[in-house]
Amino acid sequence: MLVDEVVLKIKAGRGGDGSPSLLRNGLTAKGGPDGGNGGSGGSVYLIGTTNVADLRYFRFKKKLTAEDGGKGGGRRLFGKNANDLRVNIPIGTRITDLQTEKVYEIVDNTPLLLARGGRGGRGNLEFKTSTNQAPAYAEYGKGGQEKMIKLELRLIAEIGLIGLPNAGKSSLLSVLTNATPKIGDYPFTTLEPNIGMMGTVPIADIPGLIEGAAEGRGLGAKFLKHIEKTKVLVHCIELTEGDVLEKYKTVRAEFENFNSELLKKPEIILLTKIDLVDEKTIKKNMALFKKMKKKVLTCSLFDDQSVEDLKKVLETVV
Ligand SMILES: Nc1nc2c(ncn2[C@@H]2O[C@H](COP(=O)(O)OP(=O)(O)OP(=O)(O)O)[C@@H](O)[C@H]2O)c(=O)[nH]1
Numbered sequence: 102m103l104v105d106e107v108v109l110k111i112k113a114g115r116g117g118d119g120s121p122s123l124l125r126n127g128l129t130a131k132g133g134p135d136g137g138n139g140g141s142g143g144s145v146y147l148i149g150t151t152n153v154a155d156l157r158y159f160r161f162k163k164k165l166t167a168e169d170g171g172k173g174g175g176r177r178l179f180g181k182n183a184n185d186l187r188v189n190i191p192i193g194t195r196i197t198d199l200q201t202e203k204v205y206e207i208v209d210n211t212p213l214l215l216a217r218g219g220r221g222g223r224g225n226l227e228f229k230t231s232t233n234q235a236p237a238y239a240e241y242g243k244g245g246q247e248k249m250i251k252l253e254l255r256l257i258a259e260i261g262l263i264g265l266p267n268a269g270k271s272s273l274l275s276v277l278t279n280a281t282p283k284i285g286d287y288p289f290t291t292l293e294p295n296i297g298m299m300g301t302v303p304i305a306d307i308p309g310l311i312e313g314a315a316e317g318r319g320l321g322a323k324f325l326k327h328i329e330k331t332k333v334l335v336h337c338i339e340l341t342e343g344d345v346l347e348k349y350k351t352v353r354a355e356f357e358n359f360n361s362e363l364l365k366k367p368e369i370i371l372l373t374k375i376d377l378v379d380e381k382t383i384k385k386n387m388a389l390f391k392k393m394k395k396k397v398l399t400c401s402l403f404d405d406q407s408v409e410d411l412k413k414v415l416e417t418v419v
């Protein structure tokens with residue numbers, strides 16, 4: 102299951118308390134202050150990475166808490182500074198601070214400081230003055246910052262495979278990339294977007310779109326946001342049944358309804374399952390799209406050369 106939205110609490114560590122210790126030993130009945138400072142609390146950072154594909158890690162984890170700083174001690178002992186908590190999230194995640202509504206986009210691996218750890222309290226050593234040689238007090242450590250945040254994943258695929266249900270999108274993803282999506286000879290096999298890597302190029306396969314998808318019919322609308330950032334769309338249209346142009350227009354109409362910017366994206370028409378139709382049908386449909394000045398390719402899973410040719414074209418367009 103693709104986890105693409107979570108709300109969680111993040112809490113930086115508290116600073117350690119300073120120590121109010123006064124030195125006592127055999128030589129000194131009433132010695133000076135020797136209480137050390139507390140250590141600072143750990144901060145919480147989120148870091149973009151390409152190694153994590155979704156927000157699954159947070160599915161049952163509703164809170165990220167960094168360590169508290171160590172307490173200061175007698176004999177000038179300073180408390181330990183706590184380690185920061187650094188958590189990897191996928192590049193492409195949008196973070197919203199739910200109190201301030203401030204939004205951060207994770208676009209690279211620069212650590213983003215979200216909750217700063219509390220400062221350690223000062224020990225009594227630091228409060229010693231000419232008039233108060235032996236202060237018996239120290240500071241408490243400061244609390245760490247706390248925030249409620251929302252993480253939203255937007256897959257940054259460079260290429261999006263789109264089309265009606267059963268067009269062969271997931272099959273293509275499985276031959277173009279390392280992904281192993283579910284493939285079935287019935288519509289709506291894909292219920293969640295899949296993403297695979299063709300070398301270094303991420304390709305997304307989204308559930309099939311149908312008329313009314315942009316208003317919530319079928320499954321597609323919820324996932325159209327995942328293709329908003331792609332550079333190229335591969336519009337898969339299978340040739341075995343239905344009017345090819347009608348099918349093309351149905352999907353384009355959904356783009357128009359959802360976000361007309363999608364219509365401006367470079368588009369490759371991919372006529373699929375050509376092993377199941379005759380040469381005449383292929384030629385006729387290619388001509389149709391060529392006349393519309395569209396870039397059109399054909400493909401069959403059973404023709405390795407057609408898959409290789411498609412790969413080559415995709416590599417040059419991203
Ligand atoms: N003969 C033939 N069958 C194909 C080809 N490509 C896909 N298929 C078959 O078509 C059916 C649908 O393939 P999928 O890849 O699941 O289609 P999809 O577009 O992902 O479908 P949804 O996830 O429902 O939108 C499966 O039975 C595939 O085996 C092809 O090139 N030739």
Ligand SMILES: [Mg+2]
Nearest residue numbers: 270271290291
């Ligand atoms: Mg599919």
